[in-house]
Structures are given as C-alpha cells and as structure tokens.
Amino acid sequence: MNFLAQIGSVVLALIAEVGRVSLFAKDAILRMVMPPFYGRQLLAQMMRIGYYSLPVVGLTAFFTGGVLALQIFIGGSRFNAENLVSSIVALGITRELGPVLAGLMVAGRVSAAIAAELGTMRVTEQIDALVTLSTNPFKYLVAPRILAAVITMPLLVVVADTIGIMGGFIVGTESLGFNSGAYLKNTVDFLQLADITSGLIKSAVFGFIIALMGCYHGFNSRGGAQGVGRATTNAVVSASILILTTNYLMTSLLFSG
Amino acid sequence: MTRPHIELKNVQKSFGPKHVLNGLDLSVMRGRSMVVIGGSGTGKSVMLKCILGLLRPESGSIYIDGDDVTGMKGRRRDEVLQHFGMLFQGGALFDSLPVWANVAFGLMQGKSMKRDAAREIAIDKLAQVGLGPDVGELYPAELSGGMQKRVGLARAIADNPDIIFFDEPTTGLDPIMADVINNLIVDCVKRLGATTISITHDMASARKIADDIAMIYKGKIIWQGSADEIDDSGNDYVEQFINGRADGPIEMEILKP
Numbered sequence: 001m002n003f004l005a006q007i008g009s010v011v012l013a014l015i016a017e018v019g020r021v022s023l024f025a026k027d028a029i030l031r032m033v034m035p036p037f038y039g040r041q042l043l044a045q046m047m048r049i050g051y052y053s054l055p056v057v058g059l060t061a062f063f064t065g066g067v068l069a070l071q072i073f074i075g076g077s078r079f080n081a082e083n084l085v086s087s088i089v090a091l092g093i094t095r096e097l098g099p100v101l102a103g104l105m106v107a108g109r110v111s112a113a114i115a116a117e118l119g120t121m122r123v124t125e126q127i128d129a130l131v132t133l134s135t136n137p138f139k140y141l142v143a144p145r146i147l148a149a150v151i152t153m154p155l156l157v158v159v160a161d162t163i164g165i166m167g168g169f170i171v172g173t174e175s176l177g178f179n180s181g182a183y184l185k186n187t188v189d190f191l192q193l194a195d196i197t198s199g200l201i202k203s204a205v206f207g208f209i210i211a212l213m214g215c216y217h218g219f220n221s222r223g224g225a226q227g228v229g230r231a232t233t234n235a236v237v238s239a240s241i242l243i244l245t246t247n248y249l250m251t252s253l254l255f256s257g
Numbered sequence: 258m259t260r261p262h263i264e265l266k267n268v269q270k271s272f273g274p275k276h277v278l279n280g281l282d283l284s285v286m287r288g289r290s291m292v293v294i295g296g297s298g299t300g301k302s303v304m305l306k307c308i309l310g311l312l313r314p315e316s317g318s319i320y321i322d323g324d325d326v327t328g329m330k331g332r333r334r335d336e337v338l339q340h341f342g343m344l345f346q347g348g349a350l351f352d353s354l355p356v357w358a359n360v361a362f363g364l365m366q367g368k369s370m371k372r373d374a375a376r377e378i379a380i381d382k383l384a385q386v387g388l389g390p391d392v393g394e395l396y397p398a399e400l401s402g403g404m405q406k407r408v409g410l411a412r413a414i415a416d417n418p419d420i421i422f423f424d425e426p427t428t429g430l431d432p433i434m435a436d437v438i439n440n441l442i443v444d445c446v447k448r449l450g451a452t453t454i455s456i457t458h459d460m461a462s463a464r465k466i467a468d469d470i471a472m473i474y475k476g477k478i479i480w481q482g483s484a485d486e487i488d489d490s491g492n493d494y495v496e497q498f499i500n501g502r503a504d505g506p507i508e509m510e511i512l513k514p
Binding site for chain 2: 036038121124125126128129131132133134135136140
C-alpha cells in the first residue's frame with residue numbers, strides 16, 4: 001500500500017509540475033504579444049543566447065560531421081557502401097544532429113545562465129523590485145529571453161548544419177580520399193529543402209524549451225545560493241530531457257507523411 | 258471621519274501549515290508615517306508583500322484609497338502599483354545596470370520616459386540622498402552597504418510615489434549611517450508628503466521616523482498608537498520588545514539547554 005502511495009505521489013507531483021510549467025508558458029507567450037516591448041532587452045539577449053553560443057555550437061558541429069563521415073565510411077565499407085558518406089552526413093546533420101546537438105549545447109550554456117541569473121534576482125528581491133517599479137517581470141525578463149532563443153536557435157542551426165557538413169567534407173576529402181567535387185555534388189543533389197526546414201522548425205521549438213526551462217526554474221528558485229544551484233541544475237536537466245523527447249515526437253510527426 | 262489611505266482588514270496568509278498573518282488589521286491615514294515593529298519571522302515582510310500584490314492573502318481585504326486591491330490583476334494592478342515606491346532590505350538593486358539606470362528604471366521602463374530626461378531626474382534624486390553624479394556611473398556591486406541603501410532610497414522616490422514602503426531600512430548599517438538613512442527618510446517623506454509604512458526592529462530608527470507605531474506579533478497587530486505613546490503603552494509585549502529583554506510574554510522558539 002505504501003509503495004503504491006509513493007508511486008501515486010510521484011505521479012501527482014509530476015502532473016502538478018507540468019501544470020505549473022504550462023501556466024508559466026501561457027503567461028510568457030501572452031506577455032510576448034502584448035505591448036510594451038523591450039527591444040533593447042531582446043537585442044541584448046539575442047547577443048547573449050545566439051551570438052556567444054556560436055563557438056561552442058560550431059565546434060560541436062564540426063567534430064560531429066567529421067566523426068560521422070569516419071564512422072559511415074568504416075561501417076559502409078563492410079558492404080561496399082562507402083560512397084553514401086556524403087549523403088548520410090548531410091541528412092544526419094540537417095535532420096537530427098545539427099538541431100539536437102546545438103540544442104543540447106545551448107541548453108547547457110543558456111538554460112543554466114538564465115536560471116542562475118533570474119534565480120539570483122529572485123533571492124535578492126530584484127524581481128519583486130521590478131514589480132514595485134511598474135515593470136512586469138514576465139515582460140521584462142521572460143519574454144525577451146524566450147523570443148531571443150526562438151529567433152536565434154534556427155540561425156545557430158543554419159551555421160551548425162553548414163559547419164557540420166563541412167566537417168564531414170574535410171574528413172572525407174583529406175583522410176578518406178573522396179574527390180572534393182564529387183562529394184559536394186552528392187551532398188547538394190541528395191539534400192532536399194524539407195531536410196533543412198524540418199531541422200529549423202525543431203530548433204525553434206528547442207529554443208523555446210531552453211529559455212522556458214531557464215526562466216521557469218530561475219523564477220521559482222527559493223532559498224539562497226543552494227536554491228539557485230538547484231534551479232540551474234534542474235533547468236539544464238529538464239531542458240535536455242525535453243529536447244530529446246520532443247525531438248522524437250517531432251521527427252515522427254514531421255516525417256510521418 | 259476620513260477614510261484611511263491604506264487599510265488591511267482581517268488579512269490571513271499561511272505557507273503550508275504555518276500561519277504567518279493571522280487576521281491582521283492595520284490602517285494608515287494619508288501622509289502619516291507608520292512604523293511596524295516586531296521580531297523576526299512575525300510576518301512584517303509578508304504583510305508588505307500582500308499589500309503590493311506580490312503575495313495573495315487567503316482571506317481578508319486590502320484597501321488603497323478605499324479601493325479593494327486584494328485580488329486585483331493585470332492592468333489595474335499596474336495602475337495601483339504606479340503609486341508605490343519601496344526600499345528593499347538588501348537594496349535589491351539591479352546589478353546589471355549602472356546606478357543612474359537603477360534610479361531611473363521606473364521612469365524609463367514603467368513610464369517610457371526618454372533616457373536623457375530620466376537620467377537628469379536620476380542625478381537629481383541621487384543628489385537628494387547625498388550622492389554625487391559620479392556615483393551614477395558606478396555599478397551597485399562597487400558601492401558600500403550604506404551607499405546601496407541610499408541608491409535604493411533614491412530609486413524608491415524617483416517617481417514621486419504616494420506610498421513608500423521601507424523594509425528594515427537600517428538593518429546592517431553602522432549607527433551613524435543608520436541615522437543618516439533615518440534623516441533622509443524623514444526628509445524625503447516630508448518633501449513628497451507620502452504615506453509610508455516602515456518595518457523594523459531597530460527602535461532608534463522607529464522613534465525617529467514614526468508618526469504612529471504598531472507592533473506585530475504572531476501575525477496580528479497587538480498594539481497601535483502614536484510614536485510618543487510607545488514608552489507608556491501599558492502593553493507587556495511592547496514593553497519587552499522596546500527594552501529588548503529576553504524574559505517576558507514573548508517567547509522565542511529556542512530550546513532551553
């Protein structure tokens with residue numbers, strides 16, 4: 001009986017949390033579309049979330065493209081399918097690895113930073129102070145961050161796709177002996193627009209998840225340094241898990257037809 | 258009889274099983290300085306947060322100028338909050354902004370005033386609390402505790418509010434700086450003619466800034482009177498508190514060895 005009660009309370013807590021996150025997201029979206037808009041905040045957040053994530057996303061994409069080319073070459077050589085390298089690298093990067101790995105890297109960087117910043121603002125009463133200065137904290141803090149992440153994630157993934165394919169190209173031509181012209185032609189001929197757009201749609205959703213989790217956990221952090229630490233961890237973990245699960249759901253939806 | 262500027266009727270607020278406000282009644286007349294004294298954890302801060310709408314009481318009503326603001330939300334709540342200023346215990350300055358932008362924040366974000374005009378007002382308000390224009394360029398982390406309090410005070414009065422709350426304005430300051438802050442509070446309030454509620458456990462500060470004093474204990478107002486009546490209140494709880502005695506009717510939750 002005790003055991004069942006434990007399962008029950010975990011399930012109830014989970015459902016309550018989902019409800020709280022949904023309400024938070026609803027508030028954030030409502031505030032995003034209603035004036036006043038904080039353009040200066042939006043630009044600052046786009047710089048922080050998008051621009052400063054370029055190095056880590058670029059590095060991740062480069063080495064992922066490279067290792068993908070290597071593995072497909074080794075694996076493909078078992079049944080004489082080495083020449084699939086270019087097309088599988090392009091497909092894998094644009095459809096899955098570009099958006100998902102960029103999402104996970106940005107989740108680690110940005111969700112944590114947002115949660116720590118807003119969490120500290122919460123425990124030092126800076127969020128309460130915003131309210132007393134006639135500024136809605138949802139509008140001033142949450143909306144610009146979410147909007148900035150939704151706008152910049154697809155841009156980051158365009159860069160990640162390009163660098164990832166280039167990583168595969170460099171490994172393919174420099175170490176696996178592919179002809180560079182043929183490799184590029186294979187890539188371009190094989191890729192369809194839908195491969196790229198599906199990845200970009202995914203990445204916009206990931207951007208939303210990343211900023212939402214950072215803001216939600218930061219906003220609700222309690223109890224000083226330890227609370228902020230916990231909020232940061234929860235933000236990164238929940239953003240990563242949500243990215244992986246929604247990625248599966250979106251793949252099955254986007255490519256079901 | 259004129260109606261009070263701020264009135265709380267039978268306000269109850271609890272966090273889980275802990276009843277923090279237990280049917281609290283308080284009324285403050287326009288232009289008066291009310292000081293609420295009481296020990297730590299008696300519900301002083303929670304009371305202020307309920308009036309500001311940062312926390313919602315379970316029952317009871319809060320009136321500002323005769324309007325019930327208890328469940329107010331959205332735009333109407335924003336309008337009410339425009340009349341408020343608050344000095345937070347830890348200052349709650351925005352550490353990402355320079356001092357002048359902190360002081361001008363309510364003007365720029367809440368009232369969409371132009372930066373240059375807001376900056377001039379900010380520098381004027383900083384002068385009123387005895388800080389030069391050069392301090393305006395510093396960041397909050399570069400200031401001492403006393404200076405942070407003064408900047409917080411300048412921010413609270415920047416928008417010429419009708420109602421100002423002071424949350425432990427002298428806590429953590431040396432006696433001389435505490436007196437400087439007390440004088441500034443008295444000056445600023447006189448200049449603005451604002452209604453104020455201060456919460457403190459510093460009796461020197463209470464005597465200096467109060468017109469009226471109320472004592473809170475276990476979430477209720479147990480004594481209220483004008484500032485000169487405090488020394489012969491005839492109330493054992495007040496006697497014990499203002500004389501700072503460990504023995505008396507107020508029992509601290511300390512286990513006896």
